[in-house]
Amino acid sequence: MSTxxxxxxxxxxVAARLLAGAxxxxxxxxGPSTAAILARAIVNPDxxxxxxxxxxxxxxxxxxxxxxxxxxxxxxDFVVPVVEMFNYWIQPGRIDMAFLGAAQIDRExxxxxxxxxxxxxxxxxxxxxGGAPEIATGCDRVMVxxxxxxxxxxxxxxxxxxRAAPEAVITDLGVxxxxxxxxxxxxxxxxxxxxxxxxxxxxxxxxxxxAADLRTTEPPTDEELSALRELVAR
Amino acid sequence: MAEIVxxxxxxxxxxxxxxxxxxxxxTHLIPFAAGHEIVRQGRRDLELIxxxxxxxxxxMLGMGxxxxxxxxxxxxxxxxxxxxxRDAIEHGWxxxxxxxxxxxxxxxxxxxxxxxxxxxxxLRGYAGTDLTKHTNVKTVTCPFTGEExxxxxxxxxxxxxxxxxxxxxxxxxxLWGIPGVQKEAVLSAARSLVTVERLVDELVPRPGxxxxxxxxxxxxxxxxxxxxxxxxHDLTDRDNDFYQQWDIISRDRDDFRAWMDEHVLDAEVTx
Numbered sequence: 334m335s336t337x338x339x340x341x342x343x344x345x346x347v348a349a350r351l352l353a354g355a356x357x358x359x360x361x362x363x364g365p366s367t368a369a370i371l372a373r374a375i376v377n378p379d380x381x382x383x384x385x386x387x388x389x390x391x392x393x394x395x396x397x398x399x400x401x402x403x404x405x406x407x408x409x410d411f412v413v414p415v416v417e418m419f420n421y422w423i424q425p426g427r428i429d430m431a432f433l434g435a436a437q438i439d440r441e442x443x444x445x446x447x448x449x450x451x452x453x454x455x456x457x458x459x460x461x462x463g464g465a466p467e468i469a470t471g472c473d474r475v476m477v478x479x480x481x482x483x484x485x486x487x488x489x490x491x492x493x494x495x496r497a498a499p500e501a502v503i504t505d506l507g508v509x510x511x512x513x514x515x516x517x518x519x520x521x522x523x524x525x526x527x528x529x530x531x532x533x534x535x536x537x538x539x540x541x542x543x544a545a546d547l548r549t550t551e552p553p554t555d556e557e558l559s560a561l562r563e564l565v566a567r
Numbered sequence: 568m569a570e571i572v573x574x575x576x577x578x579x580x581x582x583x584x585x586x587x588x589x590x591x592x593x594t595h596l597i598p599f600a601a602g603h604e605i606v607r608q609g610r611r612d613l614e615l616i617x618x619x620x621x622x623x624x625x626x627m628l629g630m631g632x633x634x635x636x637x638x639x640x641x642x643x644x645x646x647x648x649x650x651x652x653r654d655a656i657e658h659g660w661x662x663x664x665x666x667x668x669x670x671x672x673x674x675x676x677x678x679x680x681x682x683x684x685x686x687x688x689x690l691r692g693y694a695g696t697d698l699t700k701h702t703n704v705k706t707v708t709c710p711f712t713g714e715e716x717x718x719x720x721x722x723x724x725x726x727x728x729x730x731x732x733x734x735x736x737x738x739x740x741x742l743w744g745i746p747g748v749q750k751e752a753v754l755s756a757a758r759s760l761v762t763v764e765r766l767v768d769e770l771v772p773r774p775g776x777x778x779x780x781x782x783x784x785x786x787x788x789x790x791x792x793x794x795x796x797x798x799x800h801d802l803t804d805r806d807n808d809f810y811q812q813w814d815i816i817s818r819d820r821d822d823f824r825a826w827m828d829e830h831v832l833d834a835e836v837t838x
Contacts, residue, residue: 385671386594386745398807399644401594403798406744412775415593415618415748416679419672424691447668452701458656460642460649463619467672467692496695 338553340505342561343525346553348432348478348503349561350376357381358430359423359468360400364478365432367396367565368503374560383428385464387413395567419464423471431472433465433497435479437487440518440539442477442499442511444469447492465495475499481506487538506533507550515542525550569738569761569781574788577760578604581726581785585634587614589678589724589756590623593747594644595800598730599623600793601762603831606630616724618674618748619644622796622813625651626831629823631661637722638666639674646810650817660820667702673719678748680721681755687718727756730794731779732802734763735770738781743773744800750777753784762790764799 338346348368352358353376360369360382370393373380382391386401390410397405406412413422422428435444436459446465450456469475475497479485481504502509502519506528512520520542521533526549534541553561572580582588582605590598602623605613614635615624622643627633629651641652655664669677676688693704694717707718729749731742740761742749753759761784770778781787796806796813816826 387747388745398646398810399594399805401644401745402805402807403595403744403800406595406800412745414746414750414777415671416675416751419675420679420690424672447697452697455657458641458653460640461638461668462670462696462698463640463642464671466670466694466696466698467690470691470694493695493697 338558340525342558343550343553344478344503344505345371345561346557347508347525347550348476351476351501351503352377352380352430355380355430355474357383357428358432359383359385359428359472361433361465365434368478369432370396371561371564374564375557381410383422385415385418385468387415387418389413389422396564419467423464423468426471426473428472430474430476431468433469433475433477433495435477435485435495437485437490438477438479438502439487439490442497442502442519443490443493444477444495444497445490445492447494449491452492462494465497469495469497477502479504481533481536483536483538486536506536512542512544518542520544521547523548523550526552569734569784569787571734571736571738571766571787571789574600574604574762574790577786577788578608581758581760582610584610585612586725587616588726588728589616589722589752590728591617591747591749591752592730592794592797593618593745594621594805595745595747595798596730596742596749596794597621597623597797598728598762598793599795599797600790601728601730601760601788602627603834605632606827606831616722618671620649620652622649622810625649625813625817626827628652628655628664629661629817630827633664634662635665635667637668639669639671643810643814646814650814651823654820668698669702669704669719670698673704673717675748675751677719677722678751678755680719681723682751685721687720690717690719692717722755724752724756726758726760727752728760728762729753730762730790730799732764732799733767733770734761734787735767738784738787739770740779740781740784740787741770741773741776743776746775746777750779753779758785759783760786760788762788762793764791764793764802765789
């Protein structure tokens, strides 16, 4: 079964594996949510899922559409107001990891979720910051989940919404991580099975560095893939 | 002391053209019925304040109710863009809208400062972002440690509107489930309106329940299913299908106006 995993499935499974051992994870909308819920099923059953709606320790059976679906509150260890979430839980660093998405990311791992084009005359107005700027600085560790394409991995952000400094960026083509020898610039450390380095370079808007010990991602196991498919089908 | 009145009357009395209006509810308990009543009464030039504009402000922006929007996340959660919000900002349709945007932490602290009647909220935030060039945030130095912190101005809306599960006949309100920033919104505002799913003889305390006493509320209006397509925990479910359909309904200006005509402007008002 593993040979038939889609690029998106590999991305989600790789992201979920990186949550092994993490005590708690703050979850952004969309792809990060699927990976974090999958992590509870395959690598980290005790992972505390935190959503910015105030639900801490949510245990959703299905992938929620929004960060405030009723099931998140109904299954949470506790639910807190928004002010408390940011001031008592995120700002002091009580949540270990953050999983974020973005419309644009640059070589330093900074994110744009605000605008494409000029701020005052936008080509595309995006949703905006949400919780990301303070989540990224409050959590000890940040990971970013994003589709690998030139319009996403850009030389220059149209707007710097969040200084994320992620320890890993998980894409549908591979994994990028900061290279200490290049001042922390993101470099390609893993490529997913069947992906070439040239394909990753072609999908990146800057001259992408490649780690000397570039590895190929472990392909999804049958168990991982069926857990993901079962979760998505619920 | 809160008066229990009809929604139409409450909106006519409490919301005027040009007012700053904060309608809160973080994904949960979003006061849609009140938003629709504001649209029906043709309010204009409002300053709309809300952390997550969501569909309710998408609708109000698309109907030309606002001249200004203060927010922190303008997306359709889990679905994508808010098309009327985008059209208003990108093309000024149907009227140009000025924006002031913050992070969630910034907005939450603006409300908390407003509720406390302090001049500003304090946080570690906005550092190194382009937001600082485009929004109302300044830096203050801690007088004790010398640490540089972000200061955001307190919010003091003319009127706050929230939705809750229930009120008793003396106008005390209880809400539970995701509590969002509703308490802060009500306490930061000069006037307030709470719509409720139902009236009860007596409030029975709920785990995690938040009580707003009648003496901080101006008006209560009964609006069953008044949060739809958002929800009221334990009473109604979030209509996720509608959130997905809205992506299609709201994409085109004419389709949007037709939907609003049928479901809001010409709708029979039950509350």
